[in-house]
């Protein structure tokens with residue numbers, strides 16, 4: 235059992251290895267390190283050295299003797315003469331800027347171990363990969379040759395933090411960035427957050443909520459830019475570019491103009507001047523994230539302009555400085571009349587943006603949520619992704635568990651994200667997967683990749699639920715390399731967090747891998763979605779959104795449930811996919827069960843591919859979800875001696891809370907559908923009539 239742990243160190247090295255043989259095997263390499271780099275006090279090279287030396291000291295207690303020479307980014311372990319003597323091809327392999335090479339050959343006539351980077355940032359990635367190797371392998375490899383470059387060019391984290399210190403959809407305390415409308419400059423947490431993000435390869439961060447209120451509108455003003463610069467410098471020393479969410483109506487809100495019309499010459503000049511001012515203060519500033527004409531936020535529609543006009547206004551202002559505009563596509567009618575069956579929120583992003591393909595500047599990137607609705611437990615993929623060959627795109631995920639248990643219930647989202655990244659859109663023929671599109675391998679995107687809403691706050695363990703850390707870790711790892719399996723990511727995170735070969739780590743890995751399907755099995759059935767308490771989005775409320783203005787309906791009646799989105803009789807949404815996918819979703823027979831109710835209104839007696847009727851599936855899976863959590867709790871209790879008491883208790887309490895939540899879902903959902911359908915459970919379990 236380890237010492238009591240708050241979980242603050244997360245997956246980074248935090249404890250000395252107890253196995254002395256393991257330490258001794260590394261000693262010859264750890265005792266002396268030669269660094270080749272142009273050492274700048276605050277650069278990524280300095281961070282790489284700090285992380286490497288600190289990590290080695292923590293894990294082994296050895297303090298390496300360090301010599302620093304100027305040269306290309308390289309770290310040589312052990313014999314300092316290796317660089318002269320080692321095989322000559324060692325330093326000849328070309329590395330992309332963010333790439334690294336880890337090489338160990340202790341069987342060679344000149345034994346060597348080294349880390350090379352395509353740049354100082356690449357070296358930093360190499361150091362974190364090396365620390366990960368130390369944490370996930372029991373014995374020192376005698377031979378290793380690993381060259382890695384990130385798959386997605388953009389790997390971004392979006393904070394939804396407000397300057398009053400709150401976090402929109404935050405489930406782990408308050409903001410680590412702000413309090414009382416001030417930036418928390420001296421916070422060690424921000425520096426440690428930069429370390430955590432860099433350790434999984436994140437290279438961009440937007441530090442404020444996309445809903446930009448009065449206080450955050452001022453982040454781009456002379457008063458606050460010096461503070462923003464300090465944060466930007468800090469993240470930049472970890473290879474992470476800093477972005478700000480801006481208020482589209484900033485010229486008006488800051489009382490400098492009376493319009494924000496993108497075609498108005500004064501507005502254009504205002505943004506050009508603003509960009510100049512920002513870049514004078516922060517030369518390596520990344521650019522803007524924009525939520526416009528979405529959920530009552532201002533935007534170009536007010537002036538009869540479209541999204542391309544709006545985005546290009548900002549893009550033109552940022553272009554001279556190399557800045558980017560992330561323009562979000564989460565645009566739909568949020569004042570819908572539930573009586574109106576012709577409007578389908580799922581169609582909205584595609585209908586708004588697809589016709590604008592080719593009209594956006596090169597430094598505009600459309601940010602598209604993974605699904606057409608809003609981060610539900612399961613949704614089909616957004617048909618807009620990949621459907622605009624002339625327009626840069628990133629896919630947006632939500633690490634914060636808004637609809638997936640709010641970091642009170644465990645729900646490891648990596649398996650869910652993989653279904654999107656692996657999805658074959660067929661948009662340019664077979665094999666047009668999302669991960670290829672997001673890597674810029676299909677269309678000649680200048681910029682592409684993945685972004686995600688963060689799940690951290692100022693709770694001791696960062697994420698509320700300890701196990702929710704695995705989602706932050708997993709997003710970064712998947713953004714770097716989408717070929718990694720969900721199992722391997724879960725296994726790595728569990729080993730780094732609970733200790734290699736610890737039985738608790740092995741159990742946590744299994745639990746994480748089951749958790750999305752467990753969550754899905756007690757929440758809204760078969761991707762119908764939205765059966766949650768309005769606004770709050772945790773607990774069950776089946777009709778909470780049924781008669782609302784948000785376009786989020788399940789249409790349950792006495793005969794069946796689900797939304798008809800087919801071409802012949804429904805909203806026609808299926809027609810937004812390439813033919814291969816359209817035909818599958820459009821057909822009641824071929825549509826996969828897990829997304830059935832998203833696409834079809836189905837009678838309760840419909841036979842699913844599993845052979846069960848829909849109503850029996852609804853009952854069975856609700857009961858199964860509860861039973862699986864009961865088993866987790868039993869198993870976790872048996873591991874009490876393997877985990878430090880504070881984390882053991884914390885996880886136990888959270889699992890017990892999850893059990894209560896799942897029981898409530900089970901009983902409410904089962905009762906609701908029993909009352910609607912009048913069809914009893916085949917197994918005669920307690921369903922409240």
Ligand code: GCV
Pocket residue numbers: 394402403443444445525529564608
């Ligand atoms: C930041 C959903 C969330 C909102 C969020 C919005 C968005 O509607 O509930 O909190 O606002 O998505 O992604 O912009």
